Amino acid sequence: MAEDPTSTGEAAEPGGTAHAAVTVQGLWKRFGEQIAVSGIDLALPAGRFIGLVGPNGAGKTTTLSMITGLLRPDMGTVVIGGHDVWRDPVAVKSRIGVLPEGLRLFERLSGAELLTYMGALRGIPAAEVERRSGQLLEVLDLSGARHKLVVDYSTGMRKKIGLATALLHNPEVLFLDEPFEGVDPVSAQTIRGVLERYTASGATVVFSSHVMELVESLCDWVAVMAAGRIQAHGPLADVRGGAPSLHDAFLELVGAHGRSARAGTSLDWLGGTG
Numbered sequence: 461m462a463e464d465p466t467s468t469g470e471a472a473e474p475g476g477t478a479h480a481a482v483t484v485q486g487l488w489k490r491f492g493e494q495i496a497v498s499g500i501d502l503a504l505p506a507g508r509f510i511g512l513v514g515p516n517g518a519g520k521t522t523t524l525s526m527i528t529g530l531l532r533p534d535m536g537t538v539v540i541g542g543h544d545v546w547r548d549p550v551a552v553k554s555r556i557g558v559l560p561e562g563l564r565l566f567e568r569l570s571g572a573e574l575l576t577y578m579g580a581l582r583g584i585p586a587a588e589v590e591r592r593s594g595q596l597l598e599v600l601d602l603s604g605a606r607h608k609l610v611v612d613y614s615t616g617m618r619k620k621i622g623l624a625t626a627l628l629h630n631p632e633v634l635f636l637d638e639p640f641e642g643v644d645p646v647s648a649q650t651i652r653g654v655l656e657r658y659t660a661s662g663a664t665v666v667f668s669s670h671v672m673e674l675v676e677s678l679c680d681w682v683a684v685m686a687a688g689r690i691q692a693h694g695p696l697a698d699v700r701g702g703a704p705s706l707h708d709a710f711l712e713l714v715g716a717h718g719r720s721a722r723a724g725t726s727l728d729w730l731g732g733t734g
């Protein structure tokens with residue numbers, strides 16, 4: 461579905477639920493001369509596995525940061541669960557979980573301590589935090605590392621403990637910025653299983669990635685971003701259209717077909733033969 465600049469932000473895609481988990485209207489962000497996000501209107505349907513895809517620098521992180529209340533937009537509104545993210549941040553933050561890019565954790569706590577601390581910050585009763593933490597550590601295959609300091613966790617372990625902290629309060633919507641970046645296939649499969657279980661119960665996942673195969677295999681709804689704008693959005697099959705794969709549809713949408721061939725001809729000296 462091509463982006464309609466007059467869109468009101470209502471979730472109205474064919475065959476989709478009428479209920480929007482997240483409604484974004486007129487979102488803008490500029491860093492000096494650089495317009496990172498250029499007027500986005502988007503209604504993300506509830507209960508879906510949603511992929512935000514786009515090339516490097518498309519504006520995915522900036523968009524997710526503004527949607528989750530981490531970065532103030534220059535213009536525009538974001539509503540989650542009926543609450544404006546910037547006017548009613550506490551109500552929104554109790555309903556969402558966020559795994560941001562380059563998540564900074566409390567490095568000198570163990571995995572178990574980190575969850576206990578995050579649970580207390582969220583106001584969850586201690587016994588419930590302990591119950592949920594034990595289950596999350598178990599399912600994410602971190603039980604053996606529960607007493608290890610987070611500073612000593614590997615990249616994949618950090619992603620998994622970050623995901624555990626984002627899920628601890630049982631949010632309605634989970635936002636993940638590049639959750640599979642630097643994660644080995646076994647950990648990726650574990651994360652994937654947890655996310656599938658989470659959406660199966662009616663919750664919404666929104667994640668950004670530039671790995672098309674991953675998005676195609678996980679998501680049932682996608683938004684394609686390039687140069688700060690939404691180029692297409694809707695159910696996966698609609699966005700893919702007649703293209704053989706989401707990868708091909710994506711290259712077409714972001715105007716990248718033929719770019720690799722051009723790069724090949726301009727690097728005629730490259731080959732390691734002196």
Ligand SMILES: Nc1ncnc2c1ncn2[C@@H]1O[C@H](COP(=O)(O)OP(=O)(O)OP(=O)(O)O)[C@@H](O)[C@H]1O
Pocket residue numbers: 491494495496514515516517518519520521522523670
């Ligand atoms: N704090 C900042 N200061 C200046 N420019 C920024 C800042 N954050 C982002 N940008 C610029 O805004 C644009 C969008 O960046 P953003 O990180 O949102 O893209 P992205 O789609 O997440 O990219 P990637 O896939 O490479 O992570 C880029 O041109 C980037 O250089």
